[in-house]
Amino acid sequence: MIENLALLINETEKLISNSITRKFKENGIEITFEQYTILNNLWNTNSLSQCHLAMLTNRDQASTSRIINTLIKNELIVKRVCAKDKRINRIELTEKGASLKEPVLKLINECLVQTTNGLNEEQIMQGVDLLNTIKENLNK
Structure with missing residues (x-):
């Protein structure tokens, strides 16, 4: 499982960034x-x-x-x-x-709601904590 962590994080990042870019285009941004x-x-x-x-x-x-x-x-x-x-x-x-700030942040929020669908607040915070720990380890 641990050997797939880097691939899973990379794949998830690409899916999120592609989803956000697609949402921007759909809304004329x-x-x-x-x-x-x-x-x-x-x-x-x-x-x-x-x-x-x-x-x-x-x-x-x-x-x-x-x-x-x-x-x-x-x-x-x-x-x-x-x-x-x-x-x-x-x-x-x-x-x-x-002038793009407000509409873009609204769309980002919509994407993040979709991304975290089915997760409760505690699960989201655990995920954020996990990613922050990994980030801190890599910045040492």
């Missing part, structure tokens, strides 16, 4: 789950360095840059050179990007 993770971090702080976004989303710089470039092309974010340090790119939301 043209972003992917990966793009959502970048936007979600910006909705909480409004401006972050590209490097910090990569760290927060557990992605390498190249993947983060690709996602950011797509979000810029879709006019959801802008990239600005930091005034104090020209080597740093600050990523900021546009009005269009900020």
Whole structure:
């Protein structure tokens, strides 16, 4: 059983992210789950360095840059050179990007309700605790 844990976690993550991306498209929101993770971090702080976004989303710089470039092309974010340090790119939301917060979070909630259907609060919290412990172990 333990040898299948990594595969099960990976398969579950893909199913959840694909379900969320599909839900976005069905509701006319043209972003992917990966793009959502970048936007979600910006909705909480409004401006972050590209490097910090990569760290927060557990992605390498190249993947983060690709996602950011797509979000810029879709006019959801802008990239600005930091005034104090020209080597740093600050990523900021546009009005269009900020306006997606409410509808996107509503759809995320709908997906999570479907994902946890049949589970009670205690089971959900045990699952969250398990995943947090695994995450902490991997970050040591």
